[in-house]
Amino acid sequence: MANEMSAKDAAERMPQIMAWIGINANKRHRLDLSEKDVETLNFATEIVQAYADGRLVEVVHAHWAVVNTRKVCIKVACSWCGKAGWNFQHLPRCPYCGALMDERNDNNA
Numbered sequence: 001m002a003n004e005m006s007a008k009d010a011a012e013r014m015p016q017i018m019a020w021i022g023i024n025a026n027k028r029h030r031l032d033l034s035e036k037d038v039e040t041l042n043f044a045t046e047i048v049q050a051y052a053d054g055r056l057v058e059v060v061h062a063h064w065a066v067v068n069t070r071k072v073c074i075k076v077a078c079s080w081c082g083k084a085g086w087n088f089q090h091l092p093r094c095p096y097c098g099a100l101m102d103e104r105n106d107n108n109a
């Protein structure tokens with residue numbers, strides 16, 4: 001995530017921001033927030049806190065790119081980290097970087 005603010009910083013600020021806009025007070029109507037707005041802000045706060053706590057991780061999407069072939073073997077490289085292995089094309093995740101191999105490659109896009 002290209003952001004100078006860390007998830008921990010955001011998680012620490014969210015309760016202050018929520019208090020400021022009056023989520024926990026009876027000032028909700030002052031900002032003309034609907035119940036759905038409040039629900040959305042609380043949900044966003046939970047997500048930021050979960051990310052800061054390490055309960056959510058950023059998923060990297062990648063695909064296998066063929067780099068070499070033999071009679072019955074195919075050497076593929078991870079499009080994210082570039083590391084390669086023979087017959088890795090059946091692995092759902094890169095064993096080196098953990099990228100999820102659910103991205104379409106150039107051949108079947």
Ligand SMILES: [Zn+2]
Nearest residue numbers: 078081094097
């Ligand atoms: Zn990888």
